[in-house]
Amino acid sequence: MTDDISVLLVDDETVTTPIRESIRHHHDDIVVRLADGADDALSRLETDDIDCVVCEYGLEASGRDLLDAIRERWPTLPVVLFTDRGSEAIASDAITDGATDYLRKRRETPQHRELTDCIRTVVARCRAEAGAQRASHRDDTQFELLVDAVENYAIFLLDETGHVRTWNPGAETIKGYTRDEIIGEHVSIFYTDADVDAGVPERNLREAAAGGRVRDEGWRVHKDGSMFRADVTIVALYDDGDVTGYAKITRDExxxxxxxxxxxxxxxxxxxxxxxxxxxxxxxxxxxxxxxxxxxxxxxxxxxxxxxxxxxxxxxxxxxxxxxxEDDETVEPEPIDLRDVAEEAWSVVPTGSATLRIEENAMIVADRGKLQQLFENLFKNAVDHGGPTPTVRVGRFDGGFYVEDDGPGIPTTERTSIFEMGHSTDPDGTGVGLAICERIAEAHGWDIGVETAFAGGARFEVSGTATA
Known part of the structure; x- marks a missing residue:
């Protein structure tokens, strides 16, 4: 199989021509062909050897119709939607409709590198899945020989209960375990504590067994406890209709x-x-x-x-x-005493008549400086909006920690936008503090959200943390 990638670009010619020329000039391994609309695209797919389709969601013939036709006739062919209609809802709808990936156009910046990175990723994943499928019909030793040359993907087999049967060099590079250390371990060892508690590993195996495969993107855990963003595909293996195991393909994204x-x-x-x-x-x-x-x-x-x-x-x-x-997203995690960092953060924030209470202490794995910055911003938000003498509480819950106050709380209608840069309910506010909190959480692989506290105030919950 050649390493060159053949791409079919389906889009408005005024956009595709400069994109095609940029790719041609900068990326020798990618060959771009143009299709004039959905009908021409389907015709070319019948006759040409295409590795990936890149198309706009709003084609006249309907992006959904094109996706449906491709999925019906070429179910594993990667399709990247490249559109200026950018929103989380559109991205979610696109993936649900069968797109492999989604990329938003930004007319003010050149995107050939971003697009080609996306193309290479989806094509490499498709080829890795195909290779794993072919190799899965061999015994474990033959399987390992066939996937040993793959360095950018962790490709290995699980038995029918989810325990590791084989291991390749790519898996050791990405996850950190040697073959002797990992064989026989359950797949849940790669998941965060929060995902294990939520039953995510078992759910992924069930869905793969029921549907043939499942794809998941989320945070996974290295041997050393640090986290990485993983793109994961699990393919069920059958013998006479019975599940005999799974092939698992992981890429560090x-x-x-x-x-x-x-x-x-x-x-x-x-x-x-x-x-x-x-x-x-x-x-x-x-x-x-x-x-x-x-x-x-x-x-x-x-x-x-x-x-x-x-x-x-x-x-x-x-x-x-x-x-x-906060522009530096480098995280240096270490075991941290939650009380110590919270009290240090409280000492440097103008708190006036506010009171801090640590309801429950814990040791978590985090970057100390960034965790303190997160607390400082949450405390400042509580003091600014919690009334004249707010009580601010810090405590643990299963899978994370919280900061809450007894002020008026945050209306439900505001909760989806409070982490946006520049958003503030205070005319004199800067709208920066909570946006920084979200950045810090994401850099650690955590989630942050807001609920109503027992006393009626705002309760910010940080979930997905690892305990030390």
Whole structure:
């Protein structure tokens, strides 16, 4: 099999031509063919040897119709949707309809590298799955010989109960275990504590057995306890209709996942900085006007307003500094005492008449500096919005920890947007603190959300943490 990749590009010619030329100029291993609409695409798929289809979701013949036709006749062919209609809902619908991956167009930046990385990933996964299927019909020794040359994927067999039967060098590189260490271990060893408690490993095996295969993307655990973003496919193996085991294919998607997050965050950052620049002009204009009036008339009564304006400018500038400091997503996890970090964070936040209570302590695995920054921002949010004398509580729950207050809480309608960069319910707020909290959580592989506390206030829950 050649390593070259043949791509069929189905899209508006004004977009596909520059994309095709960029790929042709920068990527010798990818050959791009153009299709003029869905009918032409299906015709070319009948006659040409195509490794991947890239198409826009909004084709005249309907992106869904094209996806349905491809899935019916070429069920394993990778299809990447490349569209300017960007939203989580569209991405979710696209994957549900049968797309292999989804990439949003951004007209202000060249995307040939991002697109080709996506193409290479989905094609490599497809080839790895096909190779695993072919090799799975051999005995375990023959299977290992066939997949030993694959370095970028962990490809191994499980028995019918989910225990590891074989191991390849790619698996050792990605997951950290040697063959002697891992053979016989249950597949759940690769999952986070939260996923194991939720029954995710067993559910994935059940779904693969029922449907032939299952694909999952999420956080997995290295031998050393650190986490990585994994793209996983589990293929059920049958003998006379009975499941005899599974082939599992895993790729480390951490760099691509972080790059995608950075692209999205950079776009949000650009928009937010533009808003901050606008907000800085208001207090600056007030301060300049009052100073000029004082110089001209000797009336210094407006200088108090100028001082307040300058304080506001300092607050806005501090928010920009916080964003710059959080731009580094490097995480250095270590065992951390939750109480120690929470109390240290509380000591550096202006808390006024607020009270901190540690309801339950625990040792978790985290980057100490980033965890303290997360606490600082959650505490500041609680103090700012929790009323004149709020009580802030920190405690554990199964799979994570929480920070809650006894203030008025956060309306349900606001909960989906409070982590967006620049979003604030306070006219004087910067909308940065909770966005930073989400970044820190994602860098650790955690999830963060907000619920209603028992006392009626806001309860921020951080889940997916590992205990030390």
């Amino acid at each position: 951490t760099p691509r996942h972080r790059e995608q997050i950075l692209l999205e965050q950079n776009q949000q950052l650009k928009e937010h900085i533009a808003g901050l620049a606008h907000d800085l002009r208001n207090p600056l204009t007030v301060a300049r006007g009052n100073v000029e009036m004082a110089l001209e008339t000797g009336d210094y009564s407006g200088l108090d307003a100028s001082k307040r304006g300058l304080d506001r400018m300092e607050e806005l500038l501090d928010s920009i500094v916080s964003l710059a400091q």
